[in-house]
Amino acid sequence: MIDTHCHLDVEQFNEDRDEVLARAISSGVEHIIIPAIRPSDFQHLLSVANKSPYLSCGLGVHPHNASEFESDTADMIKLLYGENTSTVKALGEIGLDYYYDFAPKSQQQAVFHRQLELAKELNLPVIIHNRDSDEDVLSIVKEHQDEKLRGVFHCFSSSPEYAEKVLDAGFHISFTGNVTYKKSTLAECIQFIPEERIMIETDSPYMAPVPYRGKRNEPSYVQYIAHKIAEIRSTTVETMIQQTTKNAASLFAIFSLVLFFIATDSFSQRGRIDFEDEKETDIEILEHPYPKLIGIGALIGSNTIVDNLTFLNGCRKDRDQWVSLAAIAAFGAQIMYYPVEWIQLEAGFNTSSHQSSLFTNAGEPPIIDSYRNIDFAFKLIPNQYGRINFFAGSGVSFSSATYGANNETVTRIGPILNVGLMGNIDFSWGVIVPSAEFRVNFPTGARRFTSNPIGRESSIYECYRNEPEQRAILDVNTILAIPRFTISIFPKF
Ligand SMILES: [Zn+2]
Ligand SMILES: [Zn+2]
Incomplete structure (x- = not known):
């Protein structure tokens, strides 16, 4: 499993970041991508992501923070990418957010345009954030789509019609914890997305899936999303995990070992939850497989x-x-x-x-x-x-x-x-x-x-x-x- 969107660098994980990562690995997570939010956090983000081969990150400015995109920000991203090419796997998260409107729309749009250009210049996939801005996000993306632009609409929460347009524009679609909510209307959309375009994420520490809704989310819960999506698509969790892992590994060009793991991924992971047993929802920290070492x-x-x-x-x-x-x-x-x-x-x-x-x-x-x-x-x-x-x-x-x-x-x-x-x-x-x-x-x-x-x-x-x-x-x-x-x-x- 690859958690394609997890803010593991934020302060909610300051107390127990290593334990959270260990739990994720023992539950079968093979890789985590940490998207960036704001330029002032880039150094900290890189220091977190550089610590483990299980982690990669994006660089980019979130629409909430569009006003922090300054004249030298693009150069800073290029420089940091140059110094950390093995860790930085995406430009993101970038996009538009008209729900909170933390930055004026015109400013959000200008920064989005600039960062899409930058992604093409650096040949990186983009991680797109979109909230209540369906039309503008898509029209801006299409303006830049020259068959080279690639990426993912993360935390997809829009209509099936919109999903079709996103797919037509050549993008992947990633789902998070809200697919497990009772009121979710995403089932229709989840059913028709081609298997080579679908991905999963937690968006930790936000958007925790059922049964953790309302609590701090963490990457080991990504399996709940895989499980729900498998159920909706009437396939096995193993198949869903293999497909989404393969898609994420190839979109973000993740270390080829991950691709190797896919071949062995159908074997049960020790920490994976037994979904047959509805009451069993705790993810235990695993003991080492070899008792006396x-x-x-x-x-x-x-x-x-x-x-x-x-x-x-x-x-x-x-x-x-x-x-x-x-x-x-x-x-x-x-x-x-x-x-x-x-x-x-x-x-x-x-x-x-x-x-x-x-x-x-x-x-x-x-x-x-x-x-x-x-x-x-x-x-x-x-x-x-x-x-x-x-x-x-x-x-x-x-x-x-x-x-x-x-x-x-x-x-x-x-x-x-x-x-x-x-x-x-x-x-x-x-x-x-x-x-x-x-x-x-x-x-x-x-x-x-x-x-x-x-x-x-x-x-x-x-x-x-x-x-x-x-x-x-x-x-x-x-x-x-x-x-x-x-x-x-x-x-x-
Ligand atoms: Zn987002
Ligand atoms: Zn995010």
């Missing part, structure tokens, strides 16, 4: 050894560069520890010596070594409360290879990179964690062979058998790809 595991995988051979003394005259590929079954064990809930540290060992060969590009059998690797790695797990979680990490490996007719052993050290998916299955006595991982290991430096590295009939062998004085001298650089499947246990003891 320490686990042990066994792995099975395949060690694909990619060797780059360089012959130094022209023993192979026809080709002095080869690539050798060999695949060997690997087995091992590891121990894991969580210092904080989103980082796993791992120490592991694997060995591979059972041989099965692939090929070389020089018509020779591959060089096959036996390997023993000792790995120290970390994994970042951005969404650790899911049933299935993505991770990526790095580390260092000590690789010891035994090779050649003389069984020489060389140990090299090098970085590793790893990505994968892990699940967690609860049992009364602990958690079982199956994991599928792709790991690449880059032992640094070349090994130098001065005897036949293949150890069987080959043209290298020929080379020094015919002329005993001349031995093949070659350097070999190696990359190890070790995809593995691991089963680990995090016991309760």
Whole structure:
């Protein structure tokens, strides 16, 4: 889920902003966009949004504050955007508000025009606020619509006819807590919006959905809106969450990991409310999935050894560069520890010596070594409360290879990179964690062979058998790809 509009920077969250964010994450919120209100708050807004990878923000001036849009405000937005391109994902919120009329209409309109231009200049989507100003907002937006302008009408509360015009103008429509109110007339509109244009938001701290109506709203409640919209559209909450997440991630160009989460989002989140049980409305703060934070595991995988051979003394005259590929079954064990809930540290060992060969590009059998690797790695797990979680990490490996007719052993050290998916299955006595991982290991430096590295009939062998004085001298650089499947246990003891 993405809460596309949440004023997490305002003072109502000063006391417990971190807890509010933690609750949101544990309820399955993958990202939150914080729109701006006024220039004097930009610095504070950015300091909040820059604190967590779960947060992005908009920059812009709300129609209530149109009088605060000064001659240098556009330049300030450009400058701050330039310094915070990874955090600032939208221009907003901007628009018109004739209900409160805090600023004269003409001033609101002028500032809206200017900010739409700015959005096109910066190639950012806009977040549009509209209250009792349907006609003017749409006509101004259309004036600027050159097929490049994109964005969302947030907190949509107008008629189905108006929604159609907004869609025609190329915009997304986002719904908030008022869809859950008894008197809501938005159902008709919610039904016909195409699935690729609909989004959800809380507009926290305002607009809390039922059953929290009248209280402070917070991003973890965005699921109530997803639930209500799913009900109106006669689809599942999972489908609604997937569609709205995908739409928000692509409109606001949110970090591609989020898009990855969508693939795993249909798995139940631990903190998600069970809507079947009407009384259960409290969102609990979750415990870490791994009870004792320490686990042990066994792995099975395949060690694909990619060797780059360089012959130094022209023993192979026809080709002095080869690539050798060999695949060997690997087995091992590891121990894991969580210092904080989103980082796993791992120490592991694997060995591979059972041989099965692939090929070389020089018509020779591959060089096959036996390997023993000792790995120290970390994994970042951005969404650790899911049933299935993505991770990526790095580390260092000590690789010891035994090779050649003389069984020489060389140990090299090098970085590793790893990505994968892990699940967690609860049992009364602990958690079982199956994991599928792709790991690449880059032992640094070349090994130098001065005897036949293949150890069987080959043209290298020929080379020094015919002329005993001349031995093949070659350097070999190696990359190890070790995809593995691991089963680990995090016991309760
Ligand atoms: Zn608004
Ligand atoms: Zn707002």
